[in-house]
Amino acid sequence: MGFFSRYFLRGATADPLCALSGKTRIGIAGCGPSVGVTHFSIMTACYAVSVLRRRTALLEWNQSGDFARLQEVYGKKNVMDSTGKTFNILDIYFFREAGREQLRECLERDFCMVIIDFGVFREDIRDDFLQCDRRFLVCSASEWQLPGFAAFLSGNKEQGCRYEYFSAFGKRENTGMAERFLKVSIRQIPLSLDAFVITGESLSFFGKFLK
Amino acid sequence: MLDENRAIKRVPRSEAGYGCEAELLKKLRHPGIPIIYDLEADSNYYYLIEEYLDGESLHALIQREGCLTKASQIQWGIELCRIINYLHSFEPIPILYLDLQPANILISHGTLKLIDFDQSVLASAAGEMRMRYGTRGFAAPEQYSGESLDERTDIYAIGALLYYMGTGQSVPDMDSAAFSAGSDRLSVIVGRCLERKKEARYQNVRDVLKDLNELGAGAFTKKGMSLLRIAVVGSRHGIGVTHMAFSLVSYLTEQGVNCLYREKNETGAVRKIAARRDRVPDTYGIYHIDNMAMKPDYGYCVRLDEPDFDAVVDDLGVGIEKTADEEYDLILLLCGTKDWEVEDSIASARFLARKNVRILLSCSSRVSEAVFPVEINRMRFFRTPCMPFPPDGSQASFFAELLHKTGVETYLCGNNDKKTMRQKAWDFFRGIF
Numbered sequence: 213m214g215f216f217s218r219y220f221l222r223g224a225t226a227d228p229l230c231a232l233s234g235k236t237r238i239g240i241a242g243c244g245p246s247v248g249v250t251h252f253s254i255m256t257a258c259y260a261v262s263v264l265r266r267r268t269a270l271l272e273w274n275q276s277g278d279f280a281r282l283q284e285v286y287g288k289k290n291v292m293d294s295t296g297k298t299f300n301i302l303d304i305y306f307f308r309e310a311g312r313e314q315l316r317e318c319l320e321r322d323f324c325m326v327i328i329d330f331g332v333f334r335e336d337i338r339d340d341f342l343q344c345d346r347r348f349l350v351c352s353a354s355e356w357q358l359p360g361f362a363a364f365l366s367g368n369k370e371q372g373c374r375y376e377y378f379s380a381f382g383k384r385e386n387t388g389m390a391e392r393f394l395k396v397s398i399r400q401i402p403l404s405l406d407a408f409v410i411t412g413e414s415l416s417f418f419g420k421f422l423k
Numbered sequence: 424m425l426d427e428n429r430a431i432k433r434v435p436r437s438e439a440g441y442g443c444e445a446e447l448l449k450k451l452r453h454p455g456i457p458i459i460y461d462l463e464a465d466s467n468y469y470y471l472i473e474e475y476l477d478g479e480s481l482h483a484l485i486q487r488e489g490c491l492t493k494a495s496q497i498q499w500g501i502e503l504c505r506i507i508n509y510l511h512s513f514e515p516i517p518i519l520y521l522d523l524q525p526a527n528i529l530i531s532h533g534t535l536k537l538i539d540f541d542q543s544v545l546a547s548a549a550g551e552m553r554m555r556y557g558t559r560g561f562a563a564p565e566q567y568s569g570e571s572l573d574e575r576t577d578i579y580a581i582g583a584l585l586y587y588m589g590t591g592q593s594v595p596d597m598d599s600a601a602f603s604a605g606s607d608r609l610s611v612i613v614g615r616c617l618e619r620k621k622e623a624r625y626q627n628v629r630d631v632l633k634d635l636n637e638l639g640a641g642a643f644t645k646k647g648m649s650l651l652r653i654a655v656v657g658s659r660h661g662i663g664v665t666h667m668a669f670s671l672v673s674y675l676t677e678q679g680v681n682c683l684y685r686e687k688n689e690t691g692a693v694r695k696i697a698a699r700r701d702r703v704p705d706t707y708g709i710y711h712i713d714n715m716a717m718k719p720d721y722g723y724c725v726r727l728d729e730p731d732f733d734a735v736v737d738d739l740g741v742g743i744e745k746t747a748d749e750e751y752d753l754i755l756l757l758c759g760t761k762d763w764e765v766e767d768s769i770a771s772a773r774f775l776a777r778k779n780v781r782i783l784l785s786c787s788s789r790v791s792e793a794v795f796p797v798e799i800n801r802m803r804f805f806r807t808p809c810m811p812f813p814p815d816g817s818q819a820s821f822f823a824e825l826l827h828k829t830g831v832e833t834y835l836c837g838n839n840d841k842k843t844m845r846q847k848a849w850d851f852f853r854g855i856f
């Protein structure tokens with residue numbers, strides 16, 4: 213048993229809600245670059261921790277390096293494994309440069325919710341993404357990014373119905389048009405200047421689909 | 424396949440002018456109005472594709488929970504006025520709604536929504552309407568006559584809805600002065616909205632909104648009284664702290680105090696109740712259940728606006744040390760007197776000995792305060808009655824006695840001991856308004 217495992221066994225308390233509702237694995241991926249996947253992943257983790265009060269892990273399953281920069285800024289404590297790739301901000305356990313091994317560890321430990329930031333959707337994550345209990349696809353309804361979203365959907369018709377779609381950018385009218393022509397339902401992510409803050413608006417937004 | 428629902432409304436093409444109005448409705452953007460996505464048409468019908476909203480109508484809410492507290496009336500009244508103000512000041516031409524009634528008000532995820540714009544018209548076209556529709560008990564007198572319609576027609580209906588929220592009944596056919604006869608400020612606002620003559624009503628909805636906002640800003644604040652803070656804490660787990668806190672909030676709310684339950688423990692009780700009742704919080708993160716306002720224990724990331732309340736009841740669970748976090752006007756300590764409970768009870772009572780504390784012995788305790796050491800025995804003890812959940816108001820006399828001579832009662836009543844608590848509370852509010 214490594215240091216990582218010991219930390220969790222000794223330092224963490226079991227989440228009683230977890231026993232009732234089971235563990236939830238949420239995969240979040242983007243239909244293209246710069247659509248706000250990491251921002252939305254952090255928002256979702258904040259909601260899980262602060263509103264649902266679930267013990268939550270957030271895994272960076274992409275090569276963006278965003279979590280490393282986040283750790284530089286905020287990660288003052290909380291090295292939980294010998295590699296120093298795990299840190300804690302506001303009760304969210306961040307795992308940078310994560311993969312199947314870290315996911316397996318998280319599922320074995322007492323995390324009630326595991327959120328995976330897959331970055332841009334790509335072939336090599338397809339199977340892992342599909343194995344998640346909930347699969348959130350973030351797109352953008354900005355005019356210059358809609359063609360990319362349409363192309364993504366046409367290339368993923370078979371699995372399309374297994375995803376839940378979100379849009380952070382673009383006009384509501386554009387989202388409506390995209391829903392109509394692409395025949396998918398898209399939830400509009402509320403404007404969030406700080407991903408680590410849940411406002412009244414984001415509270416009612418998440419409350420509609422995450423319980 | 425779409426995972427999300429949309430509402431589709433079919434309107435016969437014979438309803439001349441509907442297409443133009445629907446095009447106009449598409450331009451409305453307000454959180455209290457469902458989004459119109461598109462308007463389609465075939466040879467016979469228009470099809471309005473709009474946002475699907477789940478929730479229940481005001482009518483269903485009143486049927487289920489009975490008439491609303493004054494605080495809820497003011498809250499929903501303010502939200503309604505904001506929507507109507509948006510319509511009345513819409514550019515380039517204001518819109519009149521003309522059919523405000525409980526079935527057209529939807530409470531969706533803690534937010535008031537106005538639905539069904541069938542009868543709405545452009546203000547400029549209101550004078551040309553030959554056929555007039557409305558809902559009896561909510562329609563203004565001029566909707567029954569040939570008199571012109573304007574913004575004040577909607578203001579009458581706002582008054583009728585506020586009256587309905589407070590009584591559960593539509594407006595009876597009587598002189599509007601009768602509504603103002605109630606001496607509280609809300610009755611005066613309602614009475615002025617319900618004036619039969621348009622000239623005597625509020626002349627625009629902004630003024631109604633202003634008065635409601637002032638009224639909602641906190642009755643005690645107006646009188647210079649600070650927020651009343653009460654803590655409920657237990658000497659050990661499972662002793663009924665949450666139950667007691669809910670019952671107290673229910674009692675205070677019943678007495679007309681705008682009161683908030685704050686969960687300051689990790690039991691997740693509010694979330695569990697909300698889940699069982701399928702409720703969602705409002706934008707302040709507050710659940711409204713059984714006429715009580717409840718705020719769950721949120722984590723660090725949640726930053727919400729704080730609405731005005733006159734009193735808060737903090738459920739501290741067994742976190743007796745948390746009583747030092749805030750200046751509480753009163754602390755209620757629940758203690759057990761069974762052999763295995765006494766030790767914790769004595770330790771907790773000693774910890775709080777110098778504070779404004781009342782010790783509550785659980786209703787199942789057979790022995791009395793005699794089990795406590797002498798120095799604790801000087802404190803005030805109460806035996807809690809058996810209380811149902813949801814609270815039904817049957818413990819009013821217990822709470823009246825509990826709060827007697829605590830300082831808290833000054834928030835509820837004057838010094839006239841001969842009157843009942845409810846009468847005193849009523850007098851108190853009458854004085855404020």
